[in-house]
């Protein structure tokens with residue numbers, strides 16, 4: 439359908455399947471340089487000794503010899519090992535006292551070794567980014583964060599723009615079909631009356647308007663898995679333009695509506 443960016447992670451446990459799909463495409467005309475593959479270092483791999491093996495494993499599973507982008511999935515280290523969500527007996531996440539800069543310094547070496555073209559972070563706030571910019575050798579190319587009309591990340595976007603860090607929006611549709619929005623009293627962004635009105639005016643769907651709003655703010659969007667008709671629909675957003683008034687009406691929908699929460 440023309441998509442060229444793949445957003446995966448060790449945590450998603452789908453890198454082998456993605457790799458098989460890529461091999462198939464590479465034998466039928468697609469070239470490696472035609473796709474942009476992002477993977478992520480999971481929280482259980484933050485120990486300096488675990489970073490290189492995790493990256494090599496992702497490369498092996500994906501059948502690639504380099505990643506275009508490797509992100510630190512969260513700024514939090516978990517207990518080492520293959521249990522991706524370790525808990526302590528008291529029910530709290532089993533976190534480790536490893537500062538993300540220790541992990542970042544090893545990720546920098548992955549760039550030096552040519553295993554990854556660029557490194558970045560995910561779910562980092564401004565002060566965490568500031569620490570990486572101050573103490574790191576390589577600047578994060580990307581900060582991937584939850585971002586949609588109910589969580590516009592306006593201050594973070596301003597900061598990232600000023601520092602030339604690309605903001606990527608995960609959950610750009612605020613997971614309309616999932617229980618999350620309901621659970622957090624959010625409502626579905628694709629059924630928001632304001633978004634629906636704007637979409638009618640442009641002859642587009644609410645999902646297309648949500649994605650376009652971010653694209654027009656120079657935010658990269660990675661809408662998630664959906665049936666083929668929606669996948670197609672989500673790519674047809676380059677033939678219309680939201681007006682200044684549309685943009686500010688959507689900005690005004692801000693309600694700090696975070697769905698992916700870190701609540702150990």
Ligand SMILES: NC(=O)C1=CN([C@@H]2O[C@H](COP(=O)(O)OP(=O)(O)OC[C@H]3O[C@@H](n4cnc5c(N)ncnc54)[C@H](OP(=O)(O)O)[C@@H]3O)[C@@H](O)[C@H]2O)C=CC1
Nearest residue numbers: 445560608609610611612613615645660661662663664668
């Ligand atoms: N870095 C991180 O920590 C995180 C990264 N991510 C990344 O971000 C990606 C997207 O996030 P995701 O959690 O999927 O959330 P999204 O907000 O992208 O929601 C995706 C869901 O929206 C629905 N949908 C898709 N297209 C349409 C459409 N045109 N109209 C109406 N509904 C539609 C489908 O849900 P349904 O079929 O159920 O209705 C689909 O499963 C993930 O795939 C992942 O790669 C996600 C979370 C955290």
Ligand SMILES: O=C1CO[C@H](CO)[C@@H](O)[C@@H]1O
Nearest residue numbers: 447449450511608698699
């Ligand atoms: O990347 C991710 C991190 O965690 C989330 C939930 O806890 C996932 O849904 C997501 O895809």
